[in-house]
Amino acid sequence: MYVAVKGGERAIENAHNWLDEERRGPQDIAELSIAQIRAQLSLAVNRVMAEGSLYDPDLAALAIKQARGDLIEAIFLIRAYRTTLPRLGHSHPIDTGTMRCDRRISATFKDVPGGQVLGPTFDYTHRLLDFALAAEGATPAAPMQAADPAPMPRVTDYLKDEGIIQTEPPCDATPPDMTRAPMEFPAGRPLRLQALTRGDEGFVLSMAYSTQRGYARNHPFVGELRIGAVDVSVDIPALGFAVDIGEITVTECETVNQFTGSKSQPPQFTRGYGLVFGQTERKAISMALVDRALRWDELGEDNLGAPAQDEEFVISHADNIQATGFLEHIKLPHYVDFQSELELVRKMRAEVTAKTQEAAE
Amino acid sequence: MQGLQADQKLRQAWMGQLAKAPSDNLAKLFDSFVKQPEFTWLQAPEIGAVMVRGRAGGTGAQFNLGEMTITRCALRLASGEVGHAYVQGRDKAHAQRAALVDALMQTDQAPALQSAILGPLAAEAAARNTARAQKAAATKVEFFTMMRGED
Numbered sequence A: 001m002y003v004a005v006k007g008g009e010r011a012i013e014n015a016h017n018w019l020d021e022e023r024r025g026p027q028d029i030a031e032l033s034i035a036q037i038r039a040q041l042s043l044a045v046n047r048v049m050a051e052g053s054l055y056d057p058d059l060a061a062l063a064i065k066q067a068r069g070d071l072i073e074a075i076f077l078i079r080a081y082r083t084t085l086p087r088l089g090h091s092h093p094i095d096t097g098t099m100r101c102d103r104r105i106s107a108t109f110k111d112v113p114g115g116q117v118l119g120p121t122f123d124y125t126h127r128l129l130d131f132a133l134a135a136e137g138a139t140p141a142a143p144m145q146a147a148d149p150a151p152m153p154r155v156t157d158y159l160k161d162e163g164i165i166q167t168e169p170p171c172d173a174t175p176p177d178m179t180r181a182p183m184e185f186p187a188g189r190p191l192r193l194q195a196l197t198r199g200d201e202g203f204v205l206s207m208a209y210s211t212q213r214g215y216a217r218n219h220p221f222v223g224e225l226r227i228g229a230v231d232v233s234v235d236i237p238a239l240g241f242a243v244d245i246g247e248i249t250v251t252e253c254e255t256v257n258q259f260t261g262s263k264s265q266p267p268q269f270t271r272g273y274g275l276v277f278g279q280t281e282r283k284a285i286s287m288a289l290v291d292r293a294l295r296w297d298e299l300g301e302d303n304l305g306a307p308a309q310d311e312e313f314v315i316s317h318a319d320n321i322q323a324t325g326f327l328e329h330i331k332l333p334h335y336v337d338f339q340s341e342l343e344l345v346r347k348m349r350a351e352v353t354a355k356t357q358e359a360a361e
Numbered sequence B: 001m002q003g004l005q006a007d008q009k010l011r012q013a014w015m016g017q018l019a020k021a022p023s024d025n026l027a028k029l030f031d032s033f034v035k036q037p038e039f040t041w042l043q044a045p046e047i048g049a050v051m052v053r054g055r056a057g058g059t060g061a062q063f064n065l066g067e068m069t070i071t072r073c074a075l076r077l078a079s080g081e082v083g084h085a086y087v088q089g090r091d092k093a094h095a096q097r098a099a100l101v102d103a104l105m106q107t108d109q110a111p112a113l114q115s116a117i118l119g120p121l122a123a124e125a126a127a128r129n130t131a132r133a134q135k136a137a138a139t140k141v142e143f144f145t146m147m148r149g150e151d
Helices: A010-022 A034-040 A042-054 A055-065 A071-080 A156-160 A189-197 A201-212 A280-293 A310-316 A322-332 A335-360 B007-022 B025-031 B092-104 B108-137
Strands: A087-090 A100-105 A221-236 A243-261 A266-277 B039-055 B062-077 B080-087
Touching: A010 A189, A010 A280, A034 A042, A042 A055, A042 A071, A042 A189, A042 A201, A055 A071, A055 A322, A071 A322, A087 A221, A087 B062, A100 A322, A100 B108, A156 A221, A156 A243, A189 A266, A189 A280, A189 A310, A189 B062, A201 A322, A221 A280, A221 B007, A221 B039, A221 B080, A243 B007, A243 B039, A266 A280, A266 B062, A280 A310, A322 B062, B007 B092, B007 B108, B025 B092, B025 B108, B039 B092, B062 B092, B080 B092, B092 B108
Parallel strands: A087 B039, A243 B080
Antiparallel strands: A100 A221, A221 A243, A243 A266, B039 B062, B062 B080
């Protein structure tokens, strides 16, 4: 039961003023600019864009500043902001085959055409704290080398040519949009992919990890992981043609997984897919593993009762804003609810005590 | 959207170029070259979102990846040409300059704009892309076999 009460305005206002002061921190330390956050905490910015489901690095950096670095709070701010934006249309599907790759690796083919391009990766660093970063100093420029301008071929195409991997035939049906219609189950793969790409990184990672540990194991290889810029093209109704409106950085992961086959179809590799805003490879790999696990029905596999196979479970719990909203609301005043519980438990105790006394007499 | 006329293809290319140009760079080139032409708004700059779509497996069924911010506007020059802009981000001045260039490119100023604005923007974009590609190329792995375990 909710009962409206008033009061606390002054306390709330003072709390928010103190929040502002604490956010700023000591005045003798330089204030962070949005440009600094955008440029130097770019992976945090990427996560906020991916899970906030709005590609705008300046807004994500502002949200991180306002949220004092609490990324879920920052994602919350972005989700709230995006509801105020009019929807001006949708893009043509981005063509990741034309990506200008910063990074492109394959764990399945050493000599993949286009090569293994590591990009600006944490891989192979020693994970030792670099105390040189604690002192300000100039960073040496990244080395450069002549580059081949041709787009990187897709690794899965090499398997596809041989027919030993399941194909992804193009389909231009209008995809369902979870931001426009209430979620219904079964959701189907396009809606699942939307939910996963904006889902909480930690949750999607843990679901993916559970499949690796044996809860609906699907034997994934990272066929290809690529990070880079793609153009976004939108139809302009007044002109009757499509125009590039900008470019975004995305991370794409294609996994190659163990086989399915049937009487009519010889065994072939299956695949999982991850595509996420920004340089976000942990999330993209996780998404691909969970996508693959959720395809059990379509691929004629058994439902092993594993959490990662349960579409409703995964999708209903992947969103950190829904989760934190429901979780954190329990700290808000529930005085009246609790009062009724208190009365109930007192009454139950009184009844039990009375019965014991009766029995004793 | 197939089979565009040659002039439509050109316009598509410059509109894309203007949208992808960093706002500051466009502002610098535009403001030093063009005297602000007279125009009226057909649609004042409006900030909104576009839903970006991807394809499952890169080539399969479409799905909604997430939104991006966009600013659009349309204007008419005093001489009658109409310019449109659809530009990533929330920068109304960027959209206005992009629409002005789009309109002016339909006038006899087009060759001058091409060499003063669009040419330099294209060169800047190519230099940016090449620099990143060259840094990426420097991180390409050269494998060499240490020992084969067959013997």
